[in-house]
Amino acid sequence: MPEPHIVKSYDDELGRLNDAIARMAGLAETQLTQAIQALVERDDQRAAQVIASDAEVDRFEEMVNEQVARLLALRAPVADDLRVALSALKVAASLERMADYAANAAKRSLVLNQLPPIPALRSLSRMGWLVIELSKEVMDCYLERDADRAMIAWERDQEVDELHSSLFRELLTYMMEDPRNIASCTHLLFIAKNVERIGDLATNIAEMTWYLVNGGGLRRARPKRDTSAYAMPRGDRSQ
């Protein structure tokens, strides 16, 4: 039987790990929100801020990795606690990639701000807000260990994939209508893809929540509904 003060300190360590994840999630959400706002408001300064803050998200991931490595080495957790440690690694990696995509979108909006605006920005920002909402929701589920609610959020990523597929076709159309739109639309295509990938990463966190609460594998199969990889100019093939 371990000494009471050791158990206490172990719980503290798990609590600190959870705090680090919660703070990292807050920062990643800020990065996503700022990136979408920078894009919609054509705000160079905000975009530059997102690019600059990306390194901070990376440092958070490093911190989580180190906390987990220390926890595993010193505490040798099993069962539930081992899942807390392993899911923390995976969630931190997902958050880091989400923020990475946000920073990439911010870089691209610096270029877009030098070119005439494209109407598709409205669909893109709708998709962006939905992904931010889903990301917040799955992080709340993870931190509250609510696997059932996480699966509801997981399902809603379908809406993101559908918005993305339709936006992809919309952007192709603008490019074909007027070659002067090509540069802008290309960057918008990549931003849209980034946002869609952020949605996928949110579903990864939903899956980690499931794993944390219910055990089983660290990955779950998921149906893939985004059909943009198969998109054709006329839009009548595909699916």
Place this chain on the structure above:
Amino acid sequence: MPEPHIVKSYDDELGRLNDAIARMAGLAETQLTQAIQALVERDDQRAAQVIASDAEVDRFEEMVNEQVARLLALRAPVADDLRVALSALKVAASLERMADYAANAAKRSLVLNQLPPIPALRSLSRMGWLVIELSKEVMDCYLERDADRAMIAWERDQEVDELHSSLFRELLTYMMEDPRNIASCTHLLFIAKNVERIGDLATNIAEMTWYLVNGGGLRRARPKRDTSAYAMPRGDRSQ
């Protein structure tokens, strides 16, 4: 002091983990190679094969995750052995994403095969073969625990980033020259980005090799030389 047969079985477990990673790497390399060949040879059947085999790579990652979770729970490894376990998780995740990008490229080549060929395919395949070479090299380094050679491969990802930036501009030019190229070039832009991301994932594996041999953080900062996020139509801004 543990019993000799327990030590033996522990070594077996570490060996099995390494074998699983080696086999997963072999499969991922096959997927990359087949995806580039399917693209270059406009071979639908080969592309379909890559798409179908992606699930097998996912199963390998799941298997590695389970082996690592079991190792941590039953053996509570520390120091070197803990790094073997943690790096295995990260390397398997990188390999899974590499194969994911290969499958996405294969999906896009099914579409490209229905459209007229684009000359940029040559630059893209050059970039593809370089990335495959680098991926094989970093995996050899990881499996042989050769951190110094891994850092040499890490450096060479710069060539990939440079090829990608120039290909990005080349594809934009084709699109502007003739709107009938837009659909093909858009898919080629995404395939090029996928290949560039596979190169980034190879550098992650190089970093994991460094971590495995030398300790330190699970992530290292790296300079980013791909400037395609900043690409402008005229090509005289950027960097």
